[in-house]
Amino acid sequence: MADLTPLLAFRWSPRAFDPSAALTPQEAASLLEAARWAPSTDNGQPWRFALGHRDDDNFKRILINLPDGDQCWARHAATLVVGAHTGGDTERAAYDLGQAIAHLTLQATALGLHVRQLTRFDRAGLATELDLPGGIRPLVVAAVGRLGDPFALPAELRASETGLRHRRPVVDLLLA
Numbered sequence: 564m565a566d567l568t569p570l571l572a573f574r575w576s577p578r579a580f581d582p583s584a585a586l587t588p589q590e591a592a593s594l595l596e597a598a599r600w601a602p603s604t605d606n607g608q609p610w611r612f613a614l615g616h617r618d619d620d621n622f623k624r625i626l627i628n629l630p631d632g633d634q635c636w637a638r639h640a641a642t643l644v645v646g647a648h649t650g651g652d653t654e655r656a657a658y659d660l661g662q663a664i665a666h667l668t669l670q671a672t673a674l675g676l677h678v679r680q681l682t683r684f685d686r687a688g689l690a691t692e693l694d695l696p697g698g699i700r701p702l703v704v705a706a707v708g709r710l711g712d713p714f715a716l717p718a719e720l721r722a723s724e725t726g727l728r729h730r731r732p733v734v735d736l737l738l739a
Contacts, residue, residue: 565733574672576679579716579724580708582639585617590674591642594707597670603659604652610663613645613693624692625704628685636716637681640706645689650698660702671707679706 586594595612603609615622617640625643626634637643646664648656668678681704689701713724 570669570672574668575677575728577677577710577713577724578636578679578720579711579713580636580639580641580677580706581711582617584641584709584711586641586676586707590676591616593674594644594667594670594676598663598667601659601663601666603662604655607651607656607659608663609649609651609656610660611647611649611699613647613695615643615645617641621693625689628689628692629681629704630683633681633683636720637679637704637706639708639711640679641676641708642706644705644707645693645701646703646705647695647699647701650700653700656700657702664703664705667705675709676707677710680704681706 591614595614598610598612599608601610613621613625615625617638622643625645626638629637644667646660648660650656664680668680671678682702684701684704686701689695689704690699693701695701713721716724
């Protein structure tokens with residue numbers, strides 16, 4: 564395997580979060596600052612974020628719009644981050660938001676935090692719950708926190724949480 568920075572090599576997306584751990588205001592600010600510095604088309608920075616910290620109203624509004632199977636573990640995350648983008652060229656905006664979320668994720672790894680991203684949720688319900696302005700489209704919810712006990716997860720999630728990580732070989736990713 565090619566040499567990777569530890570930020571990439573050790574990044575993974577757990578479902579087991581420590582239900583007692585919280586993000587400090589400095590950690591939350593650091594994650595948003597990392598996202599802010601992500602590259603974007605013509606420096607448009609079309610991303611917008613909403614944060615919910617465990618037990619606050621925003622957290623609850625975000626959580627109820629996740630599928631039941633994700634709510635059972637996401638409720639233990641310290642913070643739920645909604646990543647949305649502004650209108651205009653939606654393909655470019657979605658790509659740029661992806662860059663911002665990737666930067667946020669790597670910064671989280673640098674801080675000893677973990678992120679699991681979700682794209683299956685009730686977008687319209689979330690936009691309504693958060694009273695998002697028209698033209699702001701939620702695309703991802705990122706659960707952020709510190710690792711918890713994988714054996715506290717439901718049995719059907721435990722195997723994937725404790726198993727080895729698998730990635731396709733680079734040769735499978737090449738088009739030509």
